Amino acid sequence: MTRLVGLKYHPCYLVSGVLPTLFSVEPKESLQDLFDREDEVRKLREGLSRERLILVLGLRRIGKSSLVLATLSSTGHPFVYVDVRRAYDDVSRRVPAERLYEELRSSLLRLSVRERVLEALRRMGVSLEYPVKVRVPAEEVRDSIAKAFDALNELGRVAVVLDEAQYLRYSTVGLRPLLAHVYDRLRNVTLIMTGSEVGLLHDFIGIDDPSSPLYGRYGLTIELRPFDEERSRQFLRRGFEELRVRVDERVIGRAVEELDGVVGWLVYFGRLYLEKGADAIDEVKEMGAKLVKKELEEALSRSPYYAHIMRAIATLGRARWKNVVDYVTAQLGRRVTNATIARDLRNLVKMGFIEKVNDEYRVADPIVRYAVLKWL
Ligand SMILES: Nc1ncnc2c1ncn2[C@@H]1O[C@H](COP(=O)(O)OP(=O)(O)O)[C@@H](O)[C@H]1O
Ligand SMILES: [Mg+2]
Structure with a gap:
């Protein structure tokens, strides 16, 4: 409790x-505790019986994990939940394969139908008994992850939740081919990916990239609005x-x-x-601002202009392209190329920190805006 x-x-x-x-403060795990969101629950339930890859998108703290967990619990279907963010290593800025496997492993061990999965895995020569050793080559770990999916597929209908899945793009082993294989071959598995950094999740899947193994594959998107x-x-x-x-x-x-x-x-x-x-x-x-500060610092360290751009938009409330350029130029005392600002703005939208409405940019979350004005 x-x-x-x-x-x-x-x-x-x-x-x-x-x-x-x-x-x-924990994600809700039962529909009884979920306020509103009836439409989203219905869409997700329908999707679960029809779709193979479902995206649940929206700002941080908007209720993605709650929606997914409460809906899945209500269906009674077995599901596996992997919090990808927990597998992310702040220092190396990677998702090491063995950490991801560890998340998956502990979730498999919590399954009510655990014994059947363990049995299937044993036949494939994988034991879930011990955590994987760090020295095992990443490819071997990926192979174990692949087998875990195969074993799950033997159960009948099952959902695998990859929460905050945009972090998968930092994985030390390529996961897109593996997930494409799950999608194509493992007919009983429905993948549910959630993401607060919507554009980055789209990039990981490669929705605009025909060369991506996951290109064109997702069926249903549920977007949570405030x-x-x-x-x-x-x-x-x-x-x-x-x-x-x-x-x-x-x-x-x-x-x-x-x-x-x-x-x-x-x-x-x-x-x-x-x-x-x-x-x-x-x-x-x-x-909230303190919490957001950490998230911002992690994300904004990736370009020298992000902080200036965020400050411009937070200060102005709503800002057009030209307002941002003028503000950043004034701050830096020199011009930054249009291409650079355009790229950084696009990335900030992808990360979910700002949104673009009718040619105007604004900070999507009021606490993020507050944090920017206070700390940046
Ligand atoms: N529909 C809802 N009804 C009641 N509380 C909710 C609802 N959605 C989210 N919450 C609460 O809001 C907080 C953030 O929800 P969470 O599901 O963790 O968001 P996200 O996964 O999008 O970051 C948690 O305290 C959770 O219990
Ligand atoms: Mg969440």
């Missing part, structure tokens, strides 16, 4: 004796009701205005409100 710092002594907690479910204003308010009201806390509508309104409909931020606000009251809004911004 979720541990909730600060809430334990809150009078409402003592009265109701329940820990919150709507405001829990809740609109009314939904966001409802979400907070319902969460507070669950905790039997009365919260002034004006506070709810302000929280939604500042945090927008990114459900992850609303969850943080809901939890912090119990300790801090209305100050929780600022608290979420501070805490």
Whole structure:
């Protein structure tokens, strides 16, 4: 059960004796706990019986993992869940094959139908008993991953979730041919890839690249958008009701205005409100900005101009191409080629930090904007 710092002594907690479910920080794992998203759940369920590769896309903290996990649990189908980000090594900036295998292995061991998979793998000469040794050549690890998919395919219908799959492009072994093989040959396996860096996931799959082994293969895309204003308010009201806390509508309104409909931020606000009251809004911004700072630093270190461009757009609120160029030129005291700025803007869109609406760029998430203004 979720541990909730600060809430334990809150009078409402003592009265109701329940820990919150709507405001829990882990991804939701049951449809009962999922607010809204009925359409997306239906699409995903239908896709599971029809499609072989499904993409679930949207900003960080928008509810991708929750949607996938809650929907899969509700179908009763066996599924394997691999958090690719966990396999990513910050230092080498790679996803070492053995770390990926380890994620897969531990997920296989949690399967309810584990014994059947283990048996199938044993026949193929693979044992899941021990973690793979670091010294094993990467190709061998990839072979084990391939066999794990073969074994899963023997179970009948099964889903394999690759969460935050854009990280697969940092894999030390080429996975696209392997995944293309899964797609083409393993008819019982449905791959579900989620991604917050939408453009980068598209690049990994190669949707614009006919030479990619995965080209033209994905069938269904589900895009999660932030809740609109009314939904966001409802979400907070319902969460507070669950905790039997009365919260002034004006506070709810302000929280939604500042945090927008990114459900992850609303969850943080809901939890912090119990300790801090209305100050929780600022608290979420501070805490969120710190979290985002780490994510930004990792991503923005890849070009010397990303930070300038982000600052331009965050400062201006909405910025046209020319505004960005002028701003960056003024900041640097020299011109950067149009091609360079165009490339970097495109990449920032791909990473999901900014979006382009009607020829104007804006920062997609209000906390990211806040973090840029504060830290960059
Ligand atoms: N539809 C939803 N209803 C209630 N809570 C949600 C919903 N979607 C996400 N959450 C909550 O929001 C936070 C972020 O969700 P998560 O699924 O981890 O997002 P993502 O995978 O997109 O980063 C978690 O606290 C999760 O419990
Ligand atoms: Mg997630």
